[in-house]
Amino acid sequence: xxxxxxxxxxxxxxxxxxxxxxVAVSATLAGCSSHVPQTEATHTxxxxxxxxxxxxxxxxxxxxxxxxxxxxxxxxxxxxxDNLGVNPRIEQQRLWFASNPxxxxxxxxxxxxxxxxxxxxxxxxxxxxxxxxxxxIESAYxxxxxxxxxxxxxxxFIPSTGRYYNLRQTRxxxxxxxxxxxxxxxxxxxxxxxxxxxxxxxxxxxxxxAGEGTVSRAIERNEKxxxxxxxxxxxxxxxxxxxxxxxxxxxxxxxxxxxxxVNLNPIANEPYFxxxxxxxxxxxxxxxxxxxxxxxxxxxxxxxxxQRTTIDxxxxxxxxxxxxxxxxxxxxxxxxxxxxxxxxxxxxxxxxDDNEIAKLKxxxxxxxxxxxxxxxxxxxxxxxDLQRWNKMTGKNLKVGQTLVMxxxxxxxxxxxxxVVAASGKSKGKDTGKTVAKTQQTYKxxxxxxxxxxxxxxxxxxxxxxxxxxxxxxxxxxxxxxTVSSPR
Numbered sequence: 001x002x003x004x005x006x007x008x009x010x011x012x013x014x015x016x017x018x019x020x021x022x023v024a025v026s027a028t029l030a031g032c033s034s035h036v037p038q039t040e041a042t043h044t045x046x047x048x049x050x051x052x053x054x055x056x057x058x059x060x061x062x063x064x065x066x067x068x069x070x071x072x073x074x075x076x077x078x079x080x081x082d083n084l085g086v087n088p089r090i091e092q093q094r095l096w097f098a099s100n101p102x103x104x105x106x107x108x109x110x111x112x113x114x115x116x117x118x119x120x121x122x123x124x125x126x127x128x129x130x131x132x133x134x135x136x137i138e139s140a141y142x143x144x145x146x147x148x149x150x151x152x153x154x155x156x157f158i159p160s161t162g163r164y165y166n167l168r169q170t171r172x173x174x175x176x177x178x179x180x181x182x183x184x185x186x187x188x189x190x191x192x193x194x195x196x197x198x199x200x201x202x203x204x205x206x207x208x209x210a211g212e213g214t215v216s217r218a219i220e221r222n223e224k225x226x227x228x229x230x231x232x233x234x235x236x237x238x239x240x241x242x243x244x245x246x247x248x249x250x251x252x253x254x255x256x257x258x259x260x261x262v263n264l265n266p267i268a269n270e271p272y273f274x275x276x277x278x279x280x281x282x283x284x285x286x287x288x289x290x291x292x293x294x295x296x297x298x299x300x301x302x303x304x305x306x307q308r309t310t311i312d313x314x315x316x317x318x319x320x321x322x323x324x325x326x327x328x329x330x331x332x333x334x335x336x337x338x339x340x341x342x343x344x345x346x347x348x349x350x351x352x353d354d355n356e357i358a359k360l361k362x363x364x365x366x367x368x369x370x371x372x373x374x375x376x377x378x379x380x381x382x383x384x385d386l387q388r389w390n391k392m393t394g395k396n397l398k399v400g401q402t403l404v405m406x407x408x409x410x411x412x413x414x415x416x417x418x419v420v421a422a423s424g425k426s427k428g429k430d431t432g433k434t435v436a437k438t439q440q441t442y443k444x445x446x447x448x449x450x451x452x453x454x455x456x457x458x459x460x461x462x463x464x465x466x467x468x469x470x471x472x473x474x475x476x477x478x479x480x481x482t483v484s485s486p487r
């Protein structure tokens with residue numbers, strides 16, 4: 001055999017050997033692969049899946065839930081409670097609120113119409129939400145509140161300060177009573193005071209009560225004497241000495257009302273009223289009838305219209321949110337004359353109803369040296385009636401003040417006694433059947449209105465008026481009301 005033939009044979013053998021080895025190795029590897037445990041085969045995809053998951057950072061905070069109650073929303077925005085420590089002036093005021101829980105409870109009930117709006121405006125300016133309690137101190141959240149200093153409204157603006165902050169005052173309209181306008185003015189004023197006193201809210205509040213001049217002079221005095229110039233060390237008037245502690249104490253009671261025996265009814269954390277634009281003169285009584293709104297409630301939202309007619313004021317009304325759409329739709333289809341009553345416009349004397357106003361016979365201008373008892377005796381009227389007709393809580397008079405007079409000699413014999421037995425029988429007006437009713441009397445508190453009393457006892461306004469025919473739209477503290485409810 002030649003050498004070339006032998007080389008070819010050897011080459012073929014080597015090729016076949018290599019192919020056999022390759023097949024054997026492949027079979028061996030396949031066999032090993034088939035014996036991999038099932039746990040390993042399934043474990044690899046899970047590792048990949050876990051690797052794709054978004055990491056969870058322990059430092060991330062859950063999104064806070066929006067409070068359902070306005071009181072809780074208010075608490076979350078308090079800014080004035082830090083570093084107060086034990087303060088006898090605050091403790092004294094806190095003790096008063098704990099001893100008189102009805103004061104805050106009633107003010108909160110009246111304020112339920114306005115608090116949500118005020119809190120939203122404060123939050124927009126990043127102002128302390130304790131300031132939403134300032135109307136409790138100023139007016140017990142009564143937009144009709146009136147002081148001896150001629151301060152008016154929720155925020156108690158005197159005439160000059162009101163005009164400075166664009167709160168117009170005419171025979172028909174008083175911007176100091178306007179819920180939205182006076183709130184804007186109060187926040188503008190408080191912001192200005194806050195800036196004036198270098199960001200010190202306690203000094204700003206003191207100036208809101210006593211005036212910036214009084215506080216500035218007290219600071220200058222302490223500076224000359226080398227004394228501290230913070231609020232707690234200033235020689236301020238007694239009322240102002242108690243004013244700021246009163247607000248701080250009230251805030252602490254709101255923080256934990258149960259601890260002080262105060263029952264704050266929840267207020268929904270949603271707008272109570274909505275602005276409805278108008279383009280003509282309207283009587284609130286007509287608007288209330290069109291939108292099925294209680295007239296007294298509508299006036300509580302629009303108290304700046306002194307004669308319950310939209311003259312001299314802004315071209316809008318505040319109405320309960322649930323009624324805004326109905327009112328807007330109704331106004332678009334009504335003729336202007338349908339929204340104006342035919343009554344003549346006369347000055348409104350709160351505390352007297354329409355019949356009493358119609359019977360007013362004369363007026364008296366106060367002279368120097370006059371007193372209420374002498375005036376009442378000279379005009380043959382009762383002092384209490386004189387106070388009621390002129391919305392007076394005390395007996396102080398001003399020279400030049402005009403008092404409304406009314407001869408009540410013919411009416412006194414027929415006066416209805418509203419104090420009744422605790423229980424009895426009364427005839428149902430609609431059915432003619434005898435209906436068992438429980439009757440009780442209620443003593444009117446400062447800031448009460450017929451709407452608020454009706455709401456408190458869960459009765460209809462028209463029924464409350466029928467049970468108390470001698471009572472006018474505006475109530476006076478100390479008046480006794482009859483309240484009936486089915487047994």
